[in-house]
Amino acid sequence: MIRPVFLLPVLFAIHASSQSTRPAASVASQYSLSTSTTLPFPQATLKNPSTQSFITSNWGLAKGRIQNGASNLEFVNDPFTDAPAPGSTSNSSAPVLQVQYLEGSFQANNASGAQFYAMWNSSGSAFQSMLVTYEVAFDADFDWVKGGKLPGLRGGPDPNHCSGGDQANGTNCFSSRLMWRPDGDGEVYAYVPKVNGICGDTGVMCNDDFGISLNRGSFVFSSGQWNRVTMLIRLNNPTNVANGQVILYFNDAQALEHNNIYFRSADVIAVGGLYFSTFFGGDDPAWAPTNLTHTYFRNFQLFAGTSPSDVQGSKVKSTAQGRMQMLTALAGPVIIAFSVLLGLFI
Template sequence: MAFESLVFMSLLAFAISCNAATTASPSAIASSYSLTTSTSLPFPTATLSSSSAESYMKSSWPLNDDKIDFGADDLSFVSDPFPDSSSDSNSPVLQVTYPAGSYSHGTGGAQFTALWNPSSGDKFKSMLLTYELAFDTDFDFVKGGKLPGIRGGPEENWCSGGNVANGSNCFSSRVMWRTDGEGEVYSYFLLPDGLCDNSNYICNQDNYGTSIDRGSFSFVTGQWNRVTMLVRLNDPVDTANGQVQLYYNNVEAIDQSILQYRNSSKVYISGFYFSTFFGGSDSSWATPNEVHTYFRNVQMWASTEAA
């Protein structure tokens, strides 16, 4: 074999091995971190209007304070608009509506926290969340918007919307879309000295959250996108060794391990933070037309260990 061919084959093998090292299914990721406890959110077997959807979620999902914080009227279970070979096309999916002109402030989208088995007393320090997400084919990303993630702490309704994380109250780690569908992790946590000088982080003003690795992946409209997020709390609590890892369609896009989610042992991971809306806090973020996102296959794995 010619020398040039040998070089090409070696480079090809190297590229394949690199890709394989950063590609994994959610269950494989959970196994690699010894996250042995798992759960999933049940979905109805038939489509449901917004009023029926709210009743179903209150009875079937472990909602914090037994309520949807806002946007119950914008939630419904509908037929899968983008059926594919990976799912049961007869199983309804959760639809979120964003009315024309809506942006944060409860004007569109929805928000709630699904606590994971709060009666068990488990104090999770590591959690892996995965879900599938689809955007309408004509979805206009405008300037950006929030998507679900993970949250924790004794003050469940804080650490978002400009309510800061002080290390003992709470944290949140959501996904966010930006212009043209660029993705990032968007978190409320402590900011150790020097973190905001790191080019992987954009520390927002006015006490809002921190953007992590903006543009490291991009969402596609008109089809299903899989999001898988791992959060591991810093341990001990005075050390910035917490981690967030995000896989997009089973390919690693983000991995940061210098985070400080807490400075108190009172802060643990609570569960699934379903939070989605356009914004941003002013009308420049608003959607010009009514659009929708869709969600299915929500699963979580967890451990009471941080490592």
């Protein structure tokens, strides 16, 4: 079970040469995320069956199980002990979590990557803000193909949707993962309601059937070494205002920030925990790797708080209002067309 600990007030000294970088704990302190937890890793390497048992016993999984790709997980020796993430002063020799992707595999199935939801609600509080930080490495010869998913955060009472084309409606769930794209370009990939013209915003790319891409290429993953990602989510508040926040740091340098995200239309949605989701894809074979390949993960840490976003934002029309507005907009052209046709027969 994931057990929370509480942060003590800390002052973080940053050297003049690195003023543009922010360690995860410093970001958490700025936003008063006073509860934290670290996902435990074993002291020694573990083969697959033992890896599955370790994760299901210690990482607080939804429904107590690994959703997809359990056979693709293994705790192994760090393959990049001489290639720490930029800015790191030391490198650990502890085991890391390896995820394999089989040749020709795509989507989150048993042949490609792995997926599970590590919920974190043992404190009894409904978290309104959460930060996740971890390090990820890719095989030195990693073929990026068209792209793939990486872990992020999710929330809401529905633990099964808001991914794979199942849309967020404001009351069911949301998800905010990372993606790699060709040549290692990175982005935040989110399933949230598309409101207030967000699809026209700079740095936002929408897909009617899937999620939205935020600031594709604003950071770039390197293969053959460790990369550190830190993502902060602050839910919109009140629930009729689009003022939710997504802020992403890459190797401790801020890569993107959006302050107009609409995560929810009801208080039933809170931030639940880590959405460990990684696979090639995409929904067709063009996304699949051409050979067996791997990613590696370590140093998962979560910070959380009970305060949502407090930035300014625009109100969002209710679903009913939105439908009425759409019908009204359509009614005009329909009436005109009918009048024209009627005139032809008079």
